[in-house]
Amino acid sequence: MRTIKDLDIDGKRVFIRCDFNVPKDEFGNITDDRRIRAALQTIRYCIDRDCKIILASHFERPEPGKYEEKFSLKPIAKRLHTLLKIKQDIYMAEDVVGDDAKAKAEQMEAGDILLLENLRFEAGETSDDIEFAKELASFADIYINDAFGACHRKHASIHAIASLFDKEHKAAGFLLTKEVNFFSKVLDNPVRPFVAVVGGSKVSGKLEALRQLLDKVDKIIIGGGMAFTFLKAQGYEIGNSLLEEDLLDEARTVMIKARKKGVKFYLPVDVVCSAEFSEEGIAKYLPAQEIPQGWMGLDIGPASSRLFREVLHDAQTIIWNGPMGVYEMDKFSKGSLKMSHDIADTHATTIVGGGDTADVAQRAGDVDEMTFVSTGGGASLKLIEGKKLPGIEALKV
Helix, strand or coil: CCEHHHCCCCCCEEEEECCCCCCECCCCCECCCHHHHHCHHHHHHHHHCCCEEEEECCCCCCCCCCCCHHHCCHHHHHHHHHHHCCCCCEEECCCCCCHHHHHHHHCCCCCCEEECCCHHHCHHHHCCCHHHHHHHHCCCCEEEECCHHHCCCCCHHHHHHHHHCCHHHEEECHHHHHHHHHHHHHHHCCCCCEEEEECCCCCCCCHHHHHHHHCCCCEEEECCCCHHHHHHHCCCCCCCCCCCHHHHHHHHHHHHHHHHHCCEEECCCEEEEECCCCCCCCEEEEEHHHCCCCCEEEEECHHHHHHHHHHHCCCCEEEEECCCCCCCCHHHCHHHHHHHHHHHHCCCEEEECCCHHHHHHHHHCCHHHCCEECCCHHHHHHHHCCCCCHHHHHHHC
């Protein structure tokens, strides 16, 4: 895979596919601009080489073909301008490939930046439509993909457009290169002991990743809602806790495989339980074997946190994907925050999967202490699973 440094981009028109899908509050204010910051290096590199820079991104899931103000990228343009600290304005197109975008692209001078509207306002984006991709490609001489968080999707601005540029005119941006290098280096040649911390609500979403990790790691820690399927598979009463009944056999298979391979497999020994899924309900700490009927586990307990800290103590490489409980509710966020602190306190190389896991590390104030925090939750999971990402494969052809 070529990187932007391998191409001659001086003075050229450069189309950069970014991932500006950032969280906002109910008033439309950006609450976490990490993904915008992550794109700055590639954008600045192009500014320094007098390129005309066309930026494109999706934002959330608007109805295809329909413009809605709440899904507009205008707030992104403002934040990007602030972060880049540049004198000139960032031009904001009123559409994606319409008359306004084309007119503004025509008027660009060296060093100018144009941000297209939300790619998903066009139905052709999510359907990987080649005609829509041709319209996007007409804006530029060079195509750069720097949207790691969207590389697992076969969308027009990620996949189809790359087929319209030859190897001398397409490459990965700095962020995408960094993400791929980090994951491949750690997974292919980790410094041991190598520990995987896997959480989140469902086993089904992480099953393939668990299978792959068993061939690579020395220890696995399981937390979050998915732990209850494993506890149930061991014959424990789990009350109304999250359960995927159809995956009980798979859970047993994973534990048997771990035992055969000599991989230490750790589950929570105590949990925070409540009779209702809300902040208001009464919560109590209970051993994992003693969850009453009608109650549900919503976080790992303090004994589990202490156990997991000891497991991490000698780790040299840690990969973390998934929170330990319902971290969105303060009452059930302690286990996830404690896990973040404990991972940050180690001397290991620490890689945090994007999405919810990165959100936990951010809330815990540990982002700067981690070796690497990924910008893509789904994409990083696919890499762990050993899957090929459409966006990355398209750059190699």
